[in-house]
Amino acid sequence: MARRVRLSAALLAVAVSVAGSAVAVAQVDGHASGRFDRPRAGFAPPTTVLRPGSPESVGLDAAPIRAADEAIARWTRPDPATGRPLFAGAVSLLAHDGVVVHRGVAGQAVRYADAAGTELPADQQTPMRADTIFDLASVSKLFTSLAVMCLVEDGLVRVDERVAAYLPEFGVNGKAAITVEQLLTHTSGLEPFIPLWRDWPDRPARIKAVMDRAPTSPPGTKYVYSDLNLITLGVLVERLSGQPLDAFTADRITTPLGLHDTGYNPPASKLDRIAATEYQAVPARGMVRGQAHDENAWSLGGVAGHAGVFSTAADLSVLGQAILNGGGYAGARILRPDTVREMLTNYNTEFPGSDHGLGFELSQRWYMGGLTGPRTAGHTGFTGTSLVLDPASRSIAILLTNRVHPSRSWGSVNVARETLATGLARSLAVRPRHGGDAWHAGFGNGATATLSTPPLAGSGTLRVAFDAFVDTEAADPLVLEASDDGTTWRSVPVRAHGPGAPVGEQPLLSGFGHRSWWKINAWVPASGRITLRWRSTTDSRYAGRGVYLDGITVTDSSHLLLSGEKEPHLLRPQGWEVRTR
Template identity: 60%
Template sequence: MGKTILAAVALLSVTALAGSATAAPGRVDGHFDRPQEGFAPAATVLRDGTPEGVGLDPGPIDAALRQMAAWTNKTPGLEHPMYAGAVSLLAHDGVVVRREAAGDELRYSDGKGTELPADQREPMRPDTIFDVASISKLFTSIAVLQLIDDGEVDPDSPVADYLPEFGVNGKQSITVRQLLTHTSGLQAEVKLWKLPADQRIPSIMQLTPEFPPGTHYTYSDPNMITLGLLVARVVGAPLDQVVAHRITGPLGMTDTGYNPPASELHRIAATEDEAEPPRGMVRGQVHDENAWSLGGVAGHAGVFSTADDLATLGQALLNGGTYGGNRILSKVSVENMLTNFNSAFPGNAHGLGFELDQRWYMAGLSGPRTAGHTGFTGTSLVIDPASRSVAVLLTNRVHPSRDWGSNNPARQALAQGMARSLAVDPALGSESWFSERGGTLTTDALGPVSGPTQVSFFAFVDTQHDSDGTDPLLVEASVDGAGWQPVTVRASGPGAPDGPQSSLAGAGHRSWWKVRGTVDADAGQQVRLRWRYAPDGMYSGRGVNVDGILVADRDATLLDGELQANRLHPDGWLSTDR
């Protein structure tokens, strides 16, 4: 058998082996590269366990939690901590693998950041109750979907069918679905607290849209305030009672609700020292001024909860709307929460209630069906059906002042820690090459070659690739060891880009791609190849893996990466079995 045939057989064998490795049966839990379909078993109830017990690598999780704790101290780039305290909870496949508290529930005495004496501070606890701010919108959305399940509300009917007073000033055609997806055209904010009490709700009903309904995406508090009123009108009971009787009660979320009792004040994280309106250090009352002006109960804000309770809600949705034998939503409604209805507005994917695929806080867990929400007080909930995982981060980042900045880095770090703990099995053999933060993987000089040279490999790519930018994986070649030129490649597999590509990027598909390219080289030249991952440092994905590298000219195999790993030189890459 000649050398040319041997090279061709080698290329074919890599393809065949990778196909069988990717499809091999085995454990599904603990894997990023084996996305789940459908819902978790309805009987799944959260229980405590360990990362190792469900196939996770504890290292990335523990590193993220150490960072969560470090940010309660002075944070680089800031003159103060990122937040006074935080509670983190991570669950996978029905198992709570980490539950951690750091920092303080109460730390400051005023809005300037004057620290209380150590004996007057109150430490954060795993069961601390937080004002979850806009995560409240999920409870309102679920209440609306319950009415849709019951046939009492049609999502495509005008809101005015249920709230006739809403159907004025250009709002007559706004539908329930448009409120749920923030495409109603209504403005982002209102300042109800500046109005007399008897004018607050009427002012919402009298709003005039800023855009024609259905033509723009604007994340809008008035959308959800209106839906809260719709729920109360249709059910004939206040929103807080509806949520208690139809959501938190059936799910056993005993620490979740509006206007928590004074007896629980010692468990509640303080928020802001508010000067306007002059409320002082807010603790145990809703932080949002509009919800406060409405008595603490509103469709957009007002819910207080714990990490464990929010994890229960997340698991109920992963189960298809049921938990502990109690169904709160139909599977159809849960699917509608996980389906993007905003394809006309790239970057603003939204189901009926949930934000979807938002890498800025979901990090490596983001995907087309990854659902979540954040809250202004410093909270976030991420639910990833593909890996059946839940990530909850609760902070009091507005304590003592909203002007102290964002906790987005913490949101990203926690979700990324969970994503990295999930395995990506090598396409071939026992290990693949991996890069999370960027770098190069470079070959020795290969050849001299007989002419144009073929390169093939497998790539697992989970990077930012959206309207905010691209974090590319590039294949580059050099014939002099100094100048590098991109190699045009073609990729195949779920989610792979069509046609020739100068770089590879993508997210959400969670599958290995087969990649091939040709290096233009003259006979007698030596060729070097490198794989360069170049993230921009913004919102990264899980990262990239490369495996099964094979380089051949027409006469011979020049490099078999599985047998000659010593001829590959990593900088920012590591060899990993997961």
């Protein structure tokens, strides 16, 4: 049986000193910190330990972080249209290169008396605080997945093995071929949810109901997010370890990492720090606080593979850093780097848009925002929680809300999740490719920005060359256009070269995750005077890091017609701005 390895702990020293600069540039592990356009490979040094610091201390721009924090605070205040907030309260945390650069606290941990939203008297409300403990809901699935991978390292489980080899009672009703991997990646074919708490009388009957359940689609044929997958894995952990899931999780994950406020069924002594969740009439639980909000997890005694873990932003940040470090933190190692690498590898390539590692969701822009990339990992929880880990920038974004307090019907917090992660992404620098500045199309949603040349007079075919940094979804393209009269425009095909660039001639450019500048070339037949423009368009959501242009040149066979570096005043921006990062 493999043993956990203890590493000698050492604090990572980060030297920061840039005289006369408003935003300092730190050096971490031999790389410039605070850069979005220099993605990191591999894991952070295993000695990286979180410490407090300012955004500027690691080369970040504090303004986007402040803007995200202010937006989250606004969402805890009543909306004039509805008379209620988006969520009662929130705690947020951002970290970059081992430095906690932001801690945000807003609103109330306990605010309402009933499902209708009757506010408690002010002296009976409980304000949020940095160490408020939240019901993580489905973020708990990450702890179960980590526990499974501990058993993999112990040699007790293989992810490609059939679940029935470990739980024979599971292999009925069409489930004999389902593998551990398919449970971890939600490709088992099991349905999302069944009301265990309502339709079965006790824990043994409820577990048997999950073991007996037939798939609703052939295993391996589609992605369907299912609580049943993780409930099954929780049982597997208990069966093979010989311990209850909560005890195994404590022994192998939370205790080694020093996560003192993380676990199932928090003690009554911590109730004053626990955020309330929903007022439940069915089942008749009243205002739920300190017990698992998820009815099935509650009916299973508060300990289940899919839900039930409580934690704080600080504890989650340590877990996140341990993953970014490759499985180790402050001298303790919970998993080997190769195991963590597998957890962050997309196993669902045949299901585009449903990227998933062994437990971790990957590349989900709807809550990862501008940090989204192929290796960006995380999870959300129904109660209003989210964890985002970005190995490419070695960053962490945590948002914990009690959005179901007092009712789950009050709305989604996805906009807040995305806003926080995007705020961190926008604080990271994209340095100009040429000189000290570049054109940026801005961050607005539902907007169009154009950057136009004056009418150019060239002979034959014009060559248009420029560098572009494109971090957008497909619905937010960059297009090069040409016009003979300045009113009617036609698209000009372009060829891009660089990491992540599309292959061959393209009518437009979009893409994210590569985080690299591309070299672009286009050829435009010219007969008389011609005007060129770059048009960036965004839809209503998910603007990402945006579009940058630099090094624009236009030539014909014998003349330089325009140099964007030497003659920037000739370019006509509408919605574009000059930026240094």
